Amino acid sequence: MMDKEGADPVIAAFYRAALEPLQWSVAMRAFARLAGGDVACCFLKAETGAVPSRGYVTGLDQSAWEDGYRRYYHALDPGYAVLTRGPPGRMHLMQDYFSEQAVARSEYFQDFYLRAGVRYSCSGVVRDNGALTILSAHRAAGQGPYDRNTCGQLQRVLDHLPNVFCLRDTAQQAQAHGALAWEALDALPRAILLADACLRLVFMNLAAQRLLAATSPLASVITLHGGKVAVRVSQLQQQLAQRVRQACVGLACHRPAPLYASDADGRPALEIGILPLPVRIGPADGEGASLAMLSLRPLFRSARRHWPGAAERPCGLTGAEWSLALALADGMEPAEYAQRQGVCISTVRSQIQAILAKTGTHRSSEIASLFSALEWHAGAQP
Structure with missing residues (x-):
């Protein structure tokens, strides 16, 4: 069963591992628990057929990894072909690609994978200095296959991995192991704020400074008052304060999904992810003081030319919800959309309810207004 604490503590563990290399084993065990399994691995593979290097493995016998996978079976791994078939950045449920018959015919599955005590995997790849790094979680047959919810939580971890590697590389260059490297956080493309349990701002990276500059349209969405982080809606401010306080004292977050701050027109404008980040913030503040890391992502940027992942x-x-939202923004009625898509109108209505809940809107017309500023169109999907 998937870890009920969700992806946030696991993501935080990977960020800490980027700064403290000895913490990689902790991060990998947390990733395996999140997947509801015992085995997880993260390794770099320069190209097809190349021997994996710089690997982190948990839950698998070391000799099985070194003598089995690295020396021979990596070249037979059919999952690698699946991962390299499309662009990086997506977690794949291997149960969707390999039937029981395919597993029975495969030397890799029969002579290595099943003998190692695992059966199901959820895997993805990201770019790391030009090479591909594979992140995989594995379950034994008795633990059952993965569900979509678990895959979504593992996807959240994979989404952060490029930033984790960027932080790792910059920290190594700065020889900043074991302590928080402000220079490393400045190198991240994602806007990052660090705050204590009282929402006092401890650090803001360069991306966040640009995002919250006075000339930015988001400057009124999230602000700094008296050195504290604040959002414009009081109810959301209370939620933010509670989540940050929980992160700083190490409590499990019962609502791991990001928070969404709205602009002056009531449209969701900024996604705020809250992660615990145990770090040392200087002798004057005491070692081991816990902070919360706020990861900021603007929403609904226009002039995008590709269909979003x-x-x-x-x-x-x-x-499906994204396609429907854009169709509504183009003025299409739900019944017409259902007919064009060949689905029941009840399915479209259920999707509309899901969009309303996720965007904080209350009716279809508000969905249309929210998405009408985009230059994406419902027919633009490849």
């Missing part, structure tokens, strides 16, 4: 769709919309 799951990591880019705002408010956690699915592909």
